[in-house]
Amino acid sequence: MAKEKVSLFAEFVKGLWKENPVLVMLLGLCPTLAVTNSAINGLSMGLAVIFTLVCSSTLISLVRKIIPKEVRIPTFIIVIATFVTVTDLTLAAFFPDISKSLGPFVPLIVVNCIVLGRQEAFASKNPVHRAIIDALGMSIGFTLTLIILGSIRELLGSGTIFSFQIMPASFQPWMVMGLPPGAFLTLGLMIGIFNWISSKRKC
Amino acid sequence: MKLILIFISAAIVNNYVLIQFLGICPFVGVSKKISPSLSMGMATTFVMTLAASVSWLINYYILVGLHLEFLRIVSFILVIASLVQLVEMFVRKVSKPLYDALGIYLPLITTNCAILGVALFLVIKEYNFIESVVFGFSAGAGFTMAIVIMAGIREQLDLADVPEYFKGAPITMIVAGCLALAFMGFAGLI
Numbered sequence: 001m002a003k004e005k006v007s008l009f010a011e012f013v014k015g016l017w018k019e020n021p022v023l024v025m026l027l028g029l030c031p032t033l034a035v036t037n038s039a040i041n042g043l044s045m046g047l048a049v050i051f052t053l054v055c056s057s058t059l060i061s062l063v064r065k066i067i068p069k070e071v072r073i074p075t076f077i078i079v080i081a082t083f084v085t086v087t088d089l090t091l092a093a094f095f096p097d098i099s100k101s102l103g104p105f106v107p108l109i110v111v112n113c114i115v116l117g118r119q120e121a122f123a124s125k126n127p128v129h130r131a132i133i134d135a136l137g138m139s140i141g142f143t144l145t146l147i148i149l150g151s152i153r154e155l156l157g158s159g160t161i162f163s164f165q166i167m168p169a170s171f172q173p174w175m176v177m178g179l180p181p182g183a184f185l186t187l188g189l190m191i192g193i194f195n196w197i198s199s200k201r202k203c
Numbered sequence: 204m205k206l207i208l209i210f211i212s213a214a215i216v217n218n219y220v221l222i223q224f225l226g227i228c229p230f231v232g233v234s235k236k237i238s239p240s241l242s243m244g245m246a247t248t249f250v251m252t253l254a255a256s257v258s259w260l261i262n263y264y265i266l267v268g269l270h271l272e273f274l275r276i277v278s279f280i281l282v283i284a285s286l287v288q289l290v291e292m293f294v295r296k297v298s299k300p301l302y303d304a305l306g307i308y309l310p311l312i313t314t315n316c317a318i319l320g321v322a323l324f325l326v327i328k329e330y331n332f333i334e335s336v337v338f339g340f341s342a343g344a345g346f347t348m349a350i351v352i353m354a355g356i357r358e359q360l361d362l363a364d365v366p367e368y369f370k371g372a373p374i375t376m377i378v379a380g381c382l383a384l385a386f387m388g389f390a391g392l393i
Contacts, residue, residue, distance in 0.1 A: 026231060026372055030316050034224035077284065081277040089273060104323045107276045111316040113228060180222050181384040188369075188376030195368040 008133055015137030021114045022145040022187075023194045028114040031105045032146060033183040039162045042150030044098045046143025048087050048106055053115050053139040054132060055083045057123040061131035064124045076119040077110070084109045114142060145190075152186055153177045206337045209330075213338050214345035216392050219317050221349055221383040226317030230350055231375055233308070240354040241347070243308045248343025250290060250312050251321050254283050255339025258322035259332055279322045287313045317346060352382065 021027045028049075035045045056079050060067075067075050088106045091099040099106065109115060118138055123131040151161045157177035159167030176182045219225045226247070233243045258279050266272055291309045295302045312318060321342050325335045356378055365374050 027228075029227040029231065030224050033227060074281075074284065077280055078277065081280050085273060085276050088276065104320060104327065107323055108225075108316045108319060110276055110280050111314050111319050113314060116314065176384070179383075179387060180224065181380045181387060183224070184376050184380030184383055188373045188380060191376065192366075192369040192373035195373065199368065 008130065011130060011133045012137040015134065015139070015141040016144065017141070019138075020141045020145060020194075021117075021138055022142060023191055025117075026191075027117055028112045028142060029187075031108065031112060032142075032149065033180075033187060035102055035105050036146055036150040036153055036183060037157065037178050038154040039147055039150040041098075041101055042146035043143065044091075044095075045102060045105065046139070046146045048091065048102075049109060049112065049114070049142055050136070050139040051087055052080065052083045052109050053118060053135045055086075056080045056115060057118060057131040057135035058128060060119050060123040061126060061128045067124070072124060073116075073120070076116055076124075080115050080119070081110045114138060149183075149186055149190060152190075153182055157182065206334065209334055209337050210341040210344075211392065213341040214348065215386070216389045218345045218349055218386050219320070219342050220346055221379065221386045223320070225320040226315050226346055229308075229311060229315055230346075230353065230379070231372065233311075234350050234353040234357055234375075237351060237354045237358065239308075240350045243311075244343070244347025244350050246308045247312055247315060247317065247346050248340060250283075250287060250309075251318055251343040251346075252336060252339040253290065254286055254318050255321050255325060255335045255342075256332070257282055257286060259325055259330070259335040262326055275323075275326065279319060283318050283322070284313050317342065349382070353379065356382075 015021065019025060022029070022032050031045055031049075035041045056076070059079055060076060084107060087109070088099075091102070091106060118135060122134045126134070155161050155166055156174045158173050159165060159171045174182070177186070213219070217223055220227065220230045229243055229247070234240050261278060261282060262275065266275055266278065271278075287309055291302075294309070321339050325338065328338075330338055353375075357375065360374065360378065369377075
């Protein structure tokens with residue numbers, strides 16, 4: 001029993017650091033780069049992914065024994081697409097501002113490799129509680145990365161984090177951080193620094 | 204005239220990879236050498252053009268006609284997945300050399316978010332049929348251009364002295380950032 005508890009915890013933590021979907025596995029880069037021009041956008045994208053991933057992992061894990069092996073990928077895609085539709089319409093109905101600023105990237109969660117990858121690699125082979133823990137860990141790891149990236153870009157691009165003024169008024173905003181090149185540069189530096197920290201920890 | 208504008212806008216000014224961030228996964232994954240990235244680009248352009256026309260037809264004649272707009276995401280992804288499968292079978296039957304060149308890249312295209320992105324943008328921008336086809340083709344052309352330029356740079360990058368922790372993905376991202384900066388120069392062209 002104790003052993004399972006430890007491994008459940010490990011299952012959760014691996015998504016945050018050791019197998020972080022963005023920084024280590026380089027999955028789901030499109031939304032990562034596109035929506036992180038502010039911290040709040042990163043957070044809302046992260047929440048949308050948490051919801052979709054946890055729901056689809058749960059469902060796939062529940063029905064994993066009845067899905068024939070040959071049609072598993074189409075099945076995963078349909079299940080994911082259903083939950084993404086739910087997320088998209090919910091956002092559009094209750095949070096029109098967020099839905100507008102995320103644009104087509106909410107529907108595009110369907111083809112986000114993180115979601116499909118976890119179904120194929122984990123949920124279709126493991127019992128429900130482990131699948132949920134794994135999905136939570138992975139999607140929270142994704143969300144944290146998005147919030148950090150969004151905060152860095154928002155701080156340098158407009159001097160605020162979550163719309164709170166951080167930088168002194170004399171700070172000259174770096175326009176480029178809010179624009180596409182800033183996304184590539186910041187993510188590149190983040191992955192580099194992440195590699196550096198990981199290798200230090202291993203020694 | 205409008206068609207030319209759509210072409211320039213989708214291929215260069217709003218380049219799918221560098222400005223809109225669609226299709227980053229193959230852009231990072233396949234851009235190690237020039238010739239495979241050219242094949243990948245061509246395969247993507249081909250599927251994108253087809254997907255644009257088919258999803259336009261489905262959207263206007265089936266989904267809007269029957270008031271089933273909420274099924275848009277599910278039906279588009281199904282169309283794209285089956286289209287890719289169909290193209291793969293067709294190419295294998297008709298042209299063996301082309302299949303050998305594109306073969307392994309075709310299945311990857313299903314999960315290329317640029318394709319679904321094209322289909323979704325068509326709906327948002329309310330293009331007519333011809334415009335949609337041109338839009339799909341030019342988005343693919345822009346993707347091909349970006350991935351081939353990137354592959355050219357990465358071939359040179361292999362010889363460069365990159366700091367150890369920045370080898371691979373990080374330096375690719377930074378180079379892509381510089382490329383995006385260059386493409387920003389086209390902003391305001393139209």
